[in-house]
Amino acid sequence: MGAEKQACMIIGAAPLDGRKLFKEFDPRHYYVICADAGYETALDAGVHPDLVVGDFDSAKELPPKTVKYVSLPVDKDVTDTMFAVMKGFNLGFNSFLLLGCLGGKRFDHTLANLEVLQYIREHGGHGIMADEHTKIFLLHDEKLKMTSMVGAGVSVFPYNGSACLVSYLGLKYPLNHEQLSCGCLPMGVSNQIISDPAEVRVHNGSALVVVGQ
Template identity: 25%
Template sequence: MKRVIVVGGGPKSYIPDVKEYACEECIWIGADQGAEVLVEQGVEPDIAIGDFDSVSEQSLAEIKKKSKQVLIFPDEKDETDLELAINEALRLSPEHILLFGVTGGRIDHSQANMQLLYPLMKEKVKSTIIDRQNRVELVSAGEHKIEADEFYPYVSFLPVTLEVTKITLEGFYYPLDQAYLPFGSTLCISNRLIEDTGTFSFESGILLVIRSTDLPT
């Protein structure tokens, strides 16, 4: 599977060790400060992209030294650095895109980054946002399997359309049978699997599927 790993410039405290997600065919893209994160974690970016207004001149010099390709854009532009990185990722025809450094900090950035899952879903590219506490995917109508994960025990389903119809959950602690889930409902928050594999299905709408864990205090 061709996997592209994109690291954005979100708070570093939210970003796990990205090398744990490496694979033989992985391509690494750092967006702005995300390229700095890759270098700091010992990964040489295949592509570093952005306006780099969030890194020092010394750090940018190190990014240029370590990266195979550096694409520098002006500060004032129509896309965020992350969107530019995702566009580069799509040109590589990936089967799966992992996104790190896209949550935490400013809510407007986090929300915009979540919405960037939509064009990826339309392109039928599996895409996952990952931070130290969550895994997030955007899913279209149909039937889907989901595997139990001890590290992310909680599973929540949030509608991002005005409604999600006939949602059915099987293999979950709180099952559902063709339920109606309107935008703004908390019906499907903090469920969990009771089988090794569960299924969820729905007839129409789009769901944000969030797998999460509680961090120690």
Template identity: 30%
Template sequence: MARFTCLLAGPIHPTPALRATVAGTRVVAADAGIRHAAALGLRPELWVGDFDSEPDAAVGAGIARQVLPRDKAETDGELAIAAAVERGATSILLVGAFGGRSDHAFSHLVVALREAEAGREIELFDGRERAWPLTADGFPHRFDAAPGAQFSLLKFSDLAGLSIEGARFPLDGVALPFSSILTQSNEATGPVTVTLASGRAVLLLQADPAVR
């Protein structure tokens, strides 16, 4: 498996957990995401973007660049993911996908769902929050979580056949409309298992405070 980290421009918290997660991965930086490389002990093999948000070129000195036009249909993050896929990525970690501009965070979640539906393993992690797109295949998917960790299921459509185990508020095969907020602010009692028959959603998990 070729595991890649894509460094995006949102804020990060370089916790031991995040450092351990990115260790040993190949790295592509998207524009201002290059700023996270030093804090995480990483050296990207490629730096992509229109470079409208990273004024200090010295930060990425010696790293191969793919310069993109400012007016384009794709975001720098999308093109960083595409570059990783072209290099054989089968597993992708997005770092710096949360915080910053809300529209950017939303687009990263949508892109993550799209990549998961294309059959790629994808995760988002900034040191304090982790997220995984859910595969609507009717099979249980297990996510490691410490007892007491807060999590939410962010819906991007109506959901059907949703079950949640290992939580203070479990669910069993329910159907939920997009407008429902029933899946917000749950609490793990240990590893969380989610099953989804149809729909689009992302599991957002708060990191264990003990590992910050």
């Protein structure tokens, strides 16, 4: 069903400027799954999803019968976004782009969506969470190479544990096998790319890397 496309785009209910974001991430190159009110976000940007899932507690109305959708119970053990990712895995995808999953009225949902990134990583997939200004990556014993991004801000946070060991190349404040620890001074915040390409390498542990223009 989604075999012709190499990656899965999940659109959540958080507000986003789809017309701007979809210029960078063309939905035609993705199998698009909307989670709940993400369907309305997609329609506003002229995107027609391949599938819609959710309990539709935040949506104004159910999708029309011409749209393929899976209706979920309100009382369940996973979020609509997590179910959408699980469905993507079932369809054979292991690369995911999460849009409409940052910000909005529910900060707890943003935190839950970071756990979705962790789920993708633990199941052998690759995930990016993005909005118009920010991209979030979860790295585990690997590196992130950034090209054509001089001037962009970079922040790195230890995740899913007490510490991570990192090195930076091409950033204003370089590090070489330095440890970032939870609950300590936030050494990883507000760095900046000063050369091309730049790189964040996680030698040990897990780190959230936040890149913003």
